[in-house]
Amino acid sequence: MADRVLIRGLGALCSVRPKPGEPAAKIPLPRGMNSRQARRLCRQSKLALGAADRAWEEAGLDGQDAHLLLALTHGSTSFLNEFHDYLVEYGPEAASPNAFAGGVANAPLAAISAHLGLTLGGATLVGYEACGLEALNMAARRVASAEAPRCLVGACEEFSPLVQEVYAGAGWYPDRAPPHLPCPRLPGDGGPGLAMAEGAAFLALEPDDREPGVRYRPLDDPRAFSGEVDIVISGAGGGPQDHHELELLQRLLANLPGKPALLFAKAALGETFAVGSLLSVDLAVRLLRGEDLPPAHPLHPRLAPLAGEPRQPSRVLIVAADRTGAVQAGLLSFDHHPI
Amino acid sequence: MKNAGVDSAVVVTGVGVISALGRGYGRHVEAVRNAESGLVSLNLFNGTPPDPVLCGRVPGDILNPDLEATASHRATSLLNMALADALADAGLAGDAAVEADLLVGTTLGNMHGGTLYHRQLRSGGEPDPGLVRDFLPCAPAHSAAREAGLTGSVRTVASACGSASAAIGQALRRLRQGRAKRVVAGGFEALSPYCVAGFASLKLIASGPCRPLDAGRDGLNPGEAAALLVLETEDEARRRGARPLGRLSGYGEALEAYHQTRADPDGAGVAAALGRCLAMADAAPEQVSCLHLHGTATRANDISEHAACRAVWGEDLASLPVCSTKPMTGHTFGAAGALGAIFSLITLDQGVAPGTLNLTDPDPALAGFNAAAGPREIPAPEHVASVALGFGGESYALCLSRAKREGGHG
Numbered sequence: 001m002a003d004r005v006l007i008r009g010l011g012a013l014c015s016v017r018p019k020p021g022e023p024a025a026k027i028p029l030p031r032g033m034n035s036r037q038a039r040r041l042c043r044q045s046k047l048a049l050g051a052a053d054r055a056w057e058e059a060g061l062d063g064q065d066a067h068l069l070l071a072l073t074h075g076s077t078s079f080l081n082e083f084h085d086y087l088v089e090y091g092p093e094a095a096s097p098n099a100f101a102g103g104v105a106n107a108p109l110a111a112i113s114a115h116l117g118l119t120l121g122g123a124t125l126v127g128y129e130a131c132g133l134e135a136l137n138m139a140a141r142r143v144a145s146a147e148a149p150r151c152l153v154g155a156c157e158e159f160s161p162l163v164q165e166v167y168a169g170a171g172w173y174p175d176r177a178p179p180h181l182p183c184p185r186l187p188g189d190g191g192p193g194l195a196m197a198e199g200a201a202f203l204a205l206e207p208d209d210r211e212p213g214v215r216y217r218p219l220d221d222p223r224a225f226s227g228e229v230d231i232v233i234s235g236a237g238g239g240p241q242d243h244h245e246l247e248l249l250q251r252l253l254a255n256l257p258g259k260p261a262l263l264f265a266k267a268a269l270g271e272t273f274a275v276g277s278l279l280s281v282d283l284a285v286r287l288l289r290g291e292d293l294p295p296a297h298p299l300h301p302r303l304a305p306l307a308g309e310p311r312q313p314s315r316v317l318i319v320a321a322d323r324t325g326a327v328q329a330g331l332l333s334f335d336h337h338p339i
Numbered sequence: 340m341k342n343a344g345v346d347s348a349v350v351v352t353g354v355g356v357i358s359a360l361g362r363g364y365g366r367h368v369e370a371v372r373n374a375e376s377g378l379v380s381l382n383l384f385n386g387t388p389p390d391p392v393l394c395g396r397v398p399g400d401i402l403n404p405d406l407e408a409t410a411s412h413r414a415t416s417l418l419n420m421a422l423a424d425a426l427a428d429a430g431l432a433g434d435a436a437v438e439a440d441l442l443v444g445t446t447l448g449n450m451h452g453g454t455l456y457h458r459q460l461r462s463g464g465e466p467d468p469g470l471v472r473d474f475l476p477c478a479p480a481h482s483a484a485r486e487a488g489l490t491g492s493v494r495t496v497a498s499a500c501g502s503a504s505a506a507i508g509q510a511l512r513r514l515r516q517g518r519a520k521r522v523v524a525g526g527f528e529a530l531s532p533y534c535v536a537g538f539a540s541l542k543l544i545a546s547g548p549c550r551p552l553d554a555g556r557d558g559l560n561p562g563e564a565a566a567l568l569v570l571e572t573e574d575e576a577r578r579r580g581a582r583p584l585g586r587l588s589g590y591g592e593a594l595e596a597y598h599q600t601r602a603d604p605d606g607a608g609v610a611a612a613l614g615r616c617l618a619m620a621d622a623a624p625e626q627v628s629c630l631h632l633h634g635t636a637t638r639a640n641d642i643s644e645h646a647a648c649r650a651v652w653g654e655d656l657a658s659l660p661v662c663s664t665k666p667m668t669g670h671t672f673g674a675a676g677a678l679g680a681i682f683s684l685i686t687l688d689q690g691v692a693p694g695t696l697n698l699t700d701p702d703p704a705l706a707g708f709n710a711a712a713g714p715r716e717i718p719a720p721e722h723v724a725s726v727a728l729g730f731g732g733e734s735y736a737l738c739l740s741r742a743k744r745e746g747g748h749g
Contacts, residue, residue: 040599068594074475083533084457092384092536100537101600101730104446105476105497110731113594119611121592122733123505126476126497134494138509145516162460166468324481326492 003144004217005205007332008061011054011154012282013047014199014269030115031057040098041111042076043198048108048156049115051200056116056152059204066204067148068122070109070155071135073273075126077160079103108156120148125274128322129241131155133277136203137218137328143205154202155274164196172239173271197270201278212335214285222248222319222329226255229331230313231287233280235320237266244321252319260317277320277328284316288334349514350576350583350742353429353569355421355525356681357402358668359395359562363424368685371693374713376667378548378560383532389539393548395562395669396530406530411452411470413529413563414445415479421565422487425523429569430581440491440519441484442510443567444502444526445673448476451531479527491519497673499729500633501592502526503566504676504737508590510570520575525567525677534672535561541600543637549670551634551663551695552641552710554702559635562669566677568684583742585687587680588722589620595732601639606647608734609633609726613651616736620722624652627659627738628720629692631679633728634663635670640728645705647726656707660715666696676735679725683739686723691716 013027027046029038030053038046048070056062083099101107106124113122125135132155139153167173173196208215219225232252236245249262265280266272272279290312319329356363359377360370370377377398382390383406396404402416403409409416422441426432431439453474459466472478477495484493498505503526510524538544538561545558568587576583592615595608602608617624632644648656664682671678686692694713701710720741727735 073477080453081457083537084454087454087533087536088458088461091387092532092539093388095536095540097537097540100540104499104730106499106729106731106733107599109498110594110599110733113596113731114598117596119594119596119608121612121615122498122594123509123592124497126495128477131477141516142512147512163471166471169468170472324493 003141004208004215005140005143006208006211007203007214007216007285008206009055009059009204010202010282010285011051011058012199012201012279013051014272014279015197033115040102042079042102042107044076044156044158045102045108045111047158047198047200048154049111052112052152052154052202055202055204061204064150065120066118067120067142067151068109068113068118069135069139069151069153071125071127071131071274072105072156073128073131074157074160074163075105076103076107076158077163078158081162118152127274128324129235129239129273130277130320130322130326130328131274133318133320133328133330136278136281137330139205140216140218143207150204150206152202152204154200155278156200157198157272157275159196159198195270197272199272199275199279201275201282203281214288214332214334217331219329219331222327223251225252228257229260229315229317231261231263231316233263233265233284233316233318235266235277235280236264237271237276239271240323241321244325244327248319248321248327277318280318281332284318284332287313288316288332347515347517347572347574349511349570349587350573351568351585351587351684352571352576352581352583353425354584354681354684355425355428355567357397357417357421358564358671358678359397360668361398362401367681368689370667371685371691371714374694374696376548376696378669383535389535389544392535392544393560394530395560395671397563406451410455411449411473413451414449414527415482417529417563417565418443418479418483418527419486421527421567422483422523425567425569426487434488436488436490438491439489439521439523440513441480441489441493442506442522442524443480444496444498444506444676445476445528446497446499446502447528447531447534448479449474449529450533454531454533498733499731500672500675501727501729501733501735502673502676504727504735505592507568507677507680507737508592508735511587511590514570514572521571523567523569526674527565528563528671528673530561530563545636548697549636549666550697551636551665552701552705552708553698554700556636556638556641558637559665560669562671564668564671564674564678566674566681568677568680585684586740586742588740589616589622589738591615591619591736593734595734597732600730602643602728603732604639604642604646606643606650608732609644609647609728610650612734612736613647613724613726616724616738620738620740622722622738625655627722627724629686629717629723630659630661631683631725632661632663633726634665634695636665641705644726645708649707657709659709660692660717661708661710662693663695664693667693676727679727680737680739683723683725686717687720687739687741690718690720
């Protein structure tokens with residue numbers, strides 16, 4: 001079917017923001033990289049590399065070449081801060097070349113390309129909350145149209161207290177659940193709430209070759225979609241995109257036959273901007289495969305009942321709107337179920 | 340709605356360009372013929388090194404020259420102006436809503452606004468959060484699209500100095516696949532102390548006017564610009580009676596997987612990008628009439644491009660006129676690829692290749708490059724290619740080809 005691709009491998013790293021005084025979660029190093037090599041990289045690049053390498057390893061594609069697409073929103077805020085620390089306090093002669101070169105938007109893509117030896121081409125998209133899914137849809141179309149033999153696509157975001165403070169001033173991510181979101185208590189936390197978080201998620205895509213596995217198809221116009229789905233995963237997250245997201249969901253749910261389960265992944269995963277929709281894709285793939293979610297996955301205690309439902313989900317719809325009203329969507333299915 | 344038109348030919352129907360040379364396609368044609376440079380000496384750090392820095396700043400009669408006063412919106416302003424000019428040039432101005440996507444590249448957006456925020460934060464004052472929200476590289480494109488009444492999708496690409504080329508390439512894909520009938524594509528970049536300090540920290544700022552391909556070259560001059568092409572399918576252009584300025588016939592991209600910042604001295608990425616570009620354009624290397632190099636005048640960049648061109652053209656390289664326009668405009672980073680495409684259009688349209696200014700002592704290590712300090716006539720150009728390279732080995736090539744039309748662009 002046009003635009004449908006096989007998800008050969010995936011890798012995801014996510015963590016809700018560290019509490020004050022708590023160290024940031026350690027990011028697993030990619031294969032073949034030691035900590036000395038990794039120290040040059042900003043946190044965002046480390047997250048991206050860690051997730052990309054996992055996806056590549058799972059796909060069994062070492063030695064193969066691929067097109068590379070990466071999405072992000074705020075970029076390397078840590079290196080940006082470091083560069084400004086020196087620039088503002090001590091002047092340009094103290095500016096850090098590593099913070100500059102390692103902090104540019106395409107640094108994560110360059111790091112992945114160099115580490116995995118990918119040379120077919122690539123680009124970094126900078127966008128808002130739906131940007132990750134936009135990159136996935138672009139990648140899927142390139143593979144499905146045979147423009148690229150395979151594609152490694154993903155997104156990354158590092159947590160920034162500065163950005164959180166800016167958004168808090170605008171009333172976004174207030175650490176209180178807005179009325180339209182079911183927001184369970186986070187483990188170990190004092191109370192319910194939404195948080196900005198960080199993470200990375202990558203998928204290795206190949207042409208649909210009828211092998212058993214999960215398939216992905218981008219949707220041109222999610223508002224007009226009316227196919228059968230078991231689960232809809234929404235990108236609503238307590239932020240400025242929610243108005244557009246809920247409008248989309250209202251229209252979708254009116255069109256969809258049956259009563260699909262509705263999941264708000266960000267209620268537990270937090271808001272990771274460009275990464276959010278791809279973390280939802282990661283979650284969907286694991287549900288479709290019937291996998292147990294790893295214990296470290298923030299959703300683990302909450303989704304176990306869903307994964308144990310008598311009816312194994314076979315189709316999951318991912319939707320994401322951003323703060324400008326742009327929407328992206330895609331459909332996942334397992335094995336040979338046609339979509 | 341998906342439009343019909345798989346593999347449609349794509350033409351350029353409008354241009355909007357603002358750089359250190361001034362505003363408008365005609366201004367840039369004039370600058371090419373007169374071998375002008377728009378570089379000016381600026382003190383960006385209160386006179387401390389690397390000041391003074393030769394920069395390609397947009398003239399003060401077009402945009403307030405004060406970087407501090409325009410910090411929060413300089414990039415957005417440049418993009419807004421170029422977009423208005425491009426739409427007007429394409430005969431699309433005056434419509435309340437314009438059916439077009441906007442696909443642009445940039446590296447730093449309104450970065451100086453971000454620097455102001457950090458200064459405010461460190462001075463103990465109350466920093467303006469709007470500076471952080473507006474400095475995201477994707478913010479100017481959304482703002483500009485709203486301002487211009489564009490109804491299509493908006494996308495920002497940040498592939499370092501190849502950003503604009505990548506954006507144009509993605510636009511070409513969308514149009515050829517029938518996913519859009521019109522895309523305004525290109526790039527924009529505003530001067531910022533952050534950017535200049537960054538390149539200075541890498542020892543890549545030239546001590547004077549940059550000298551691409553010259554034995555005495557020692558780095559780049561930072562610049563700012565906004566450069567946009569209105570791209571449409573040939574059918575759509577014909578339907579509304581638009582005059583094509585040229586055909587966007589080819590695009591190629593590659594990654595070098597070599598180093599975080601330095602180009603591969605063997606030029607493997609650029610060679611691959613050029614090969615893919617010319618294959619798409621269905622143009623053999625010997626059919627290329629002129630090549631616009633990335634030509635930043637850093638030691639490594641020019642060596643890498645030379646190696647790539649030798650790989651693609653072999654001994655025929657000496658017959659191919661090449662040029663770099665960085666001494667005219669400065670290196671405009673996120674806009675560079677689109678500026679290169681517009682200079683390629685000028686070559687195609689006017690039959691003149693820009694001079695590589697300040698080239699007085701060609702580097703023997705770059706033997707075979709057919710470059711000249713002054714502008715040269717290019718008789719009956721059919722295909723003109725341009726190259727852009729970014730940090731991390733991102734390599735891009737574009738090919739513009741003659742469109743079937745009469746007369747030139749005013």
